Amino acid sequence: MTALTDALPLPEPLRQVLAAALEAVDPYLAVKRALETPDPPTQALLAAPRVVVIALGKAAFPMARAAREVLGERIARGVVVTKAGYAPDDALPGFRVHIGGHPVPTEGSVRAAAAIFAALRGLRPEDAVLLLISGGGSALATAPHLPLTLADMQRTTALLLASGAAIEEINAVRKHLDAVKGGGLARAAAPARVVALVLSDVLGDPLDAIASGPAVPDPTTFADAWQVLASRGLTDRLPPAVREWLQRGLRGEVPETPKPGDPLFARVHHRIVGNLALAVEAAAAEARRRGFHTAIATTALQGEAGEIGRGLAAVLQEMARRDRPLPRPACLLLGGETTVTLGETHGLGGRNQELALAAVEALAGLPDVWLISFATDGTDGPTDAAGAVATGETLARARTLGLAPADFLRRHDAYHFWDAVGGLLRTGPTQTNVNDLMLLVTMPPRATA
C-alpha cells in the first residue's frame, strides 16, 4: 500500500480504502499492468522490432518509467513531455524529457511538440509507437501550424473563453490550428502501428478530449471551427494570421484533420488504463473486504460543490439514522468532479473542501459517520490539501473555536475552516489524476472502530 495515505486523520480501514483507490490509478502501475497483460494490439507492439515511446501529460514520467522497465532496450526513441516539477532530476535511460507549460502553453510546449514530431519521423509499417497519455497534455505540447505563433493560439483561446464558448467548441477551433491535436500524432506516426495507453482525467473518458485527442479522429471541420467563431461575432477580432489560416482551410488549401473512418486509424488502438471508475471500484472492493456494506452511487458526479455536499449529507443522515440505503457499517462511494462558483472576493479552498464543509451542519451529532471528499491528484484547488473529512463532531469542534461553517462557505474559505478545526486530508501530490472521490461512511460501533 502506498504511504501517501498513512498520515491521514482517518480510521485505518478508511486510509486503506483511499490507498486502494490511488493504487488502482497509479500511472506507473497502470502502464506496468497494461504491458504485462497485453491485449492483441499491445502484443503486436511488444513484438515490433523498434518502438518509439511518447509520454505526454502530467503523469508522463512514471508512465514512461514503467514502459522503460518492460520494453528496455527495444525503445528506439523516447520522449517525455510533462509539467515542471513532475519529472525527477535523474534521467530515464533512452528518454529525452521536455517541460511544457501548464495550464497555459509556453514556448517550452512548442519545443516539446517539435521533439515529439522529430521522434515520430521516418517510421516504417513494422515499427510501433507507444503513446502514454494523461491529463494536461493539451497545454504541455502545442504545434501551431506555420505561420501561426503561440501568441496567435493564446489570443484565440482567450477570445473563445471570454465569449462563453463550450469546451467542445473551443476544441473544434484548436484542433484546426494545432498539428498535435485532433489526431495529429496518429498522422505523424503513420505508417507505424500505434497503441495509446490513456490515464483519463475527463469524466466519461471521451478520448477526443483527453489531452485534446492526439491520436483520435476529429469529426469537426474547418467549417465547424469557423461557425463557432462566426456565431459569436469573433471572426473580425481574430489575429490576422489565424483568420487567414482558417479561410485557407475553408477553401481546401490546407489539409483537414483526420476524420472518423480514415484508414489511418485502423492501426491505432486506444486503451484506458486508469480512470475514475477504476479508482472508485478499487475503493469499493477494499471497503467490501473490510466488512462495509458497499455501493457505488455514481462515477460521473457533477454540480456545485456546496449544494452537492448538502445532498450527500442528507444521504449520510439516512444511513446513520435509518440504516438505508445501506446498513451500518457502510461505505457509499461516488466519483466525479464538482465545481465552485466564486464571488468577486473569496478565501482559500477547493471543491472537495467546500463539499465537505457544506455537509457539516447536517451531520452534527450523528455518531460515527465520515464524509470524505478528495482529489485523486492530491491537490484540491490552490491548496496543499487533497480534500477534507467531515464527521458528526466537526460542528461541535468548530463551535468551541467560535467558527461557523456558514460564514466560511459564504466566503468560499473552506481551507481556513478545515485547517483550524482539523479535517484536511494531505497526501501530497499523487502523480495521478482521475478527478475526485467521495465516501459516505458509517463506521462499526465504536468498540471495533
Added chain:
Amino acid sequence: MTALTDALPLPEPLRQVLAAALEAVDPYLAVKRALETPDPPTQALLAAPRVVVIALGKAAFPMARAAREVLGERIARGVVVTKAGYAPDDALPGFRVHIGGHPVPTEGSVRAAAAIFAALRGLRPEDAVLLLISGGGSALATAPHLPLTLADMQRTTALLLASGAAIEEINAVRKHLDAVKGGGLARAAAPARVVALVLSDVLGDPLDAIASGPAVPDPTTFADAWQVLASRGLTDRLPPAVREWLQRGLRGEVPETPKPGDPLFARVHHRIVGNLALAVEAAAAEARRRGFHTAIATTALQGEAGEIGRGLAAVLQEMARRDRPLPRPACLLLGGETTVTLGETHGLGGRNQELALAAVEALAGLPDVWLISFATDGTDGPTDAAGAVATGETLARARTLGLAPADFLRRHDAYHFWDAVGGLLRTGPTQTNVNDLMLLVTMPPRATA
C-alpha cells in the same frame, strides 16, 4: 388507488408508485388509520366521555372528517381552521369552519384562534382533546397577547426576515408574542388529556416547528427572544407595544411559555400520522411489488434544485449504463425539499420542475430512464403542476422545438420548457403536503415496459 395520478404521462407502474405515496399520506386516511389502530393514549381519548376536536392547518378539513366518522356524536365541540379553498362548502356536522390567512396571517387568523380557545374552555380532567395538526397552521391561527395587534406581529416578523434571522430564531420571538404557539394550546386544553395527530410538512418532523408547535414545550425564553432581536440591532425598531411586552416578560411580569418538563405535558401525546418518510416508504414498497430493485437514498434531501438535479442525473446515468447502485429495472427514491434561488427577473417554475430540467442534458440518449420530481401537495411553485419528469428522449424533443434546457434553467423558467416539451405532472391539489419525492427509474426492457 387515487385517481389523482391516473392522467400522468408516466408508465402505469410509475403512476401506481406515485399513487401509493400519496395514499400513504392522505390526511383523511392517515387520521382514520390512527384512530382505528389506536395506541394507548389514543385508546384513552376514544374512551373519554367528551372529546373536543381542533383541526388546524391546510389539511384540517379531511383530517376532521375522518375524526367525525370515527368519533361521531362523541365530539362535544369541533373547530376546523384552514385555508380558503381547502374546505368544501358542505358543512361537517358538529364542526365550525374558520378560514385563516396563509401564508400571511389575517384578522381571520385572529378570529380562528379565538374560536379554538373558546372551544377549549372549561374542560375537565376526564375530557379529551384531539388536535389534528398539519402545515400552514402558524399563519392560519394567531392570538397576539393583549395588547399586541396583528400588525405588531407582522411588523416584527418582517424585521426578523429582513435581518436574515434563522427560522428557529424567528420562532423563538413569535412564540413569546402569540398565545397559540409554543405550547399555548396544551395550556389552554388542560386539565383535559390531549392527543395530537400530526401530518408533518417539515423535514425531520420537528414537532415544535410544525404549525409552530401549539402543544409542544418551548425551550426558549423571553431572554432568548430578546437576545435574537438585540443581536441584530432590532430592539429599537420594534413596534413599541412589542418592545414593552417583551420587557415585561424579561421582568417576569407575564407568564413564560410552558417549558420542557412542565407537568402539563404529561397528559399530551403527539403522534406523527403522515410524513415524508411514510410517503417514500410506501412508494418504495409499491415499486418493489412491481418488480423494481428498490432503495431509499434519503428522506431529508436539501439543496439548490438545479445542482441536486445534476447530481441525481449522474446517479441515474450510472444506473442506466452500469446497473449500479441498483440493477435494471430499478427505482431509487429520495424525499426532501430543494430550493430555487431566483435572480431579479425570472420566468415561471417550481423547485421540482427545475430539478428535472437540470437533469435533461445528462440523461440524453439513455434508454428507458425516468427522473421524476414532484411535490406531494400537487403544487410546485406558483404553477398548476406538481412537478416534472425527464427521460432520455427529452433533450431530442426539445431540440426539434428549438429549445435549449440551459436557457430555461438560466431564466428559472422550467414551467414553460416542460409545458412545450411535455413532461409536466399535473395531479391537481392533493390535500396533503409532506414535501417532495424524487424517483430515479430504469424501466424493464421496452417489450415489457
